[in-house]
Amino acid sequence: MIKTKAAVLYESGLSMPYAKSKPLKIEEVNLRDPESDELLIKVRAVGLCHSDLSVINGNRPRQTPMVLGHEVSGVVKAIGDHVTDFEVGDHIVTSFIPNCGQCLPCKEGRPALCEPGAEANNAGTMLSGGLRIEHADGSDVYTHIGISGFSEYSIISTKSAVKIDRDVPFHHAALFGCAVITGLGAVINTAEMKPGTDVAVVGLGGIGMNALLGAQLAGAREIIAVDVNESKLEHAKELGATAVFNASEEGVVERIREYTNGGVHYAFETAGVVPAMKTAYTITRRGGMTVTSGLPDPKEEFSFPQVGLTAEERTIKGSYLGSCVPMRDVPRYISLFKQGKLPIDQLIGERITLEEINEGFDRLHEGKSQRIMVEFPE
Ligand SMILES: NC(=O)c1ccc[n+]([C@@H]2O[C@H](COP(=O)([O-])OP(=O)(O)OC[C@H]3O[C@@H](n4cnc5c(N)ncnc54)[C@H](O)[C@@H]3O)[C@@H](O)[C@H]2O)c1
Ligand SMILES: [Zn+2]
Ligand SMILES: [Zn+2]
Incomplete structure (x- = not known):
């Protein structure tokens, strides 16, 4: 178990501005150990997406308390016992629908429609069931679409991660987790x-x-x-x-x-x-x-x-998820970016700290900013 600083949503639908009502509370929570096919990630950048805002403002209610955030880049810090395709030090981008690889849509090449993935996302749990975040008193905190990236560290299934080249800056890489795909x-x-x-x-x-x-x-x-x-x-x-x-x-x-x-x-x-x-x-x-x-x-x-x-x-x-196969498409789209054919670096607005996240969602709501990115130091 490790400690991590996270932004926890306790209640949807609080009044705006969020700078004042502070729906996201910055606090220290515990992360349980990763299970056999899971990764412990050090989050380096995470974007503010309207899908997070829709949970905060109550348009698409989810279980609370919950740590939101699903457009993440980071570094693998520890791996579960059965993980073979990732190692410590790998850079990853998250994918917000875990793809089990076994259900009919997954077999048909449509992982965005993964059935166990959708079930886990709707329940606010990990793909393998259960929760990995807890308060100091041991009480549960729900997971947001398998990722919960508004946190220094996160535990994710290997089915929610795509390995990427190490030379892509983290604030660029994160965008590939949601907005780009x-x-x-x-x-x-x-x-x-x-x-x-x-x-x-x-x-x-x-x-x-x-x-x-x-x-x-x-x-x-x-x-x-x-x-x-x-x-x-x-x-x-x-x-x-x-x-x-x-x-x-x-x-x-x-x-x-x-x-x-x-x-x-x-x-x-x-x-x-x-x-x-x-x-x-x-x-x-x-x-x-x-x-x-x-x-x-x-x-x-x-x-x-x-x-x-x-x-x-x-x-x-x-x-949904751009009808993508993330393992196929994220590396392709990153290559296009590196070749200068996809100037996604021009889509990033403010780069903020976790402590500024409520203000960030006020600005996302106003609709004037480019993608706002929370960054964490190494
Ligand atoms: N399908 C998916 O897999 C997926 C993934 C991520 C986000 N989303 C959804 O996509 C939508 C956009 O997300 P985002 O993060 O880009 O949101 P955003 O808030 O950054 O952008 C929405 C834009 O729509 C504009 N807008 C609002 N009303 C409009 C209207 N009537 N006509 C034209 N423009 C209007 C706003 O001014 C704003 O620029 C959200 O509903 C989000 O939940 C879907
Ligand atoms: Zn999104
Ligand atoms: Zn599946």
């Missing part, structure tokens, strides 16, 4: 976008900006960037968007349809709200595909005229 994967794996087509990205956070970079890499002709926030639109232009539109303005759908002569071939919804999904669907052209990576409140519903789906031969697709 989700955004880039939506374009490359889920949509299988064809070169020369027109694309729109609706919602320009960490996920959406990576979808934009993915569309560029895959050879899009037009890349239409849509957000409600002007600073995001400016940044999208710098990253290669060919046109930008503010979704809060009147008539934006008609203007985009006019600009693209009838709509885009592929629209990616990466905001996680139903109005953005509506925008994405209605700016997709006849025969086009609307892909959503957003995770809104489970009570929210999106509707569309069924006749249009049929008569216009449209497709709507969900994209």
Whole structure:
């Protein structure tokens, strides 16, 4: 057992600003020893994702107390008895859906849909069951999607880890754990976008900006960037968007349809709200595909005229973990980054300490920052 400083969520839905209500309490907790197929990780960088914010604000409630954080890079410090494919000193990136390798979706090459992985994530436990974090009095703290990275140290299953090259800076590497695979994967794996087509990205956070970079890499002709926030639109232009539109303005759908002569071939919804999904669907052209990576409140519903789906031969697709196979795709995407084809270093905003994390979530909520990264010293 070791001690670690962590940010613990005790209650969802506290009032904003979080700088004042402090939903995340920084405290020392205990980490139990890793089990046979688990790793003890020294966390070096962890991103603030909207999926963490959705637990904090109560849109997607989880068990509490819980340590959130799922976009992690770090170093292996200890391994369980049966671990063969990792060793102490390895650098890793986490994957937020443990893939068991045995269930039908895993065997079909769709680890994002791993059934025991989803079950463990929904229960707030490790893949092998049980919990690894506890308070000083021995009481349990839940695990967030197998990772719980808002902590100096973390215990993760080997099925939640991908080994990476040691020369990638940690604050860059962490992004590959969620934002890059989700955004880039939506374009490359889920949509299988064809070169020369027109694309729109609706919602320009960490996920959406990576979808934009993915569309560029895959050879899009037009890349239409849509957000409600002007600073995001400016940044999208710098990253290669060919046109930008503010979704809060009147008539934006008609203007985009006019600009693209009838709509885009592929629209990616990466905001996680139903109005953005509506925008994405209605700016997709006849025969086009609307892909959503957003995770809104489970009570929210999106509707569309069924006749249009049929008569216009449209497709709507969900994209979880960018339909990625993390062990295959993380190393590939890191290579693209190293070759200068994927400038994800331009997607990082503030780099903060664990103590500043509540303020960080206030800024994520405002929607103006680039990806905010918590870093830990060696
Ligand atoms: N599918 C997955 O595997 C997966 C993985 C990670 C995150 N997510 C989800 O993806 C979504 C985005 O995550 P993020 O971390 O990039 O969020 P973020 O908060 O960084 O970005 C969201 C962006 O959407 C914009 N936006 C809000 N309403 C809009 C509207 N009506 N039209 C256009 N833009 C709008 C915001 O201004 C912001 O720039 C969230 O729902 C998150 O839970 C999904
Ligand atoms: Zn995420
Ligand atoms: Zn599985």
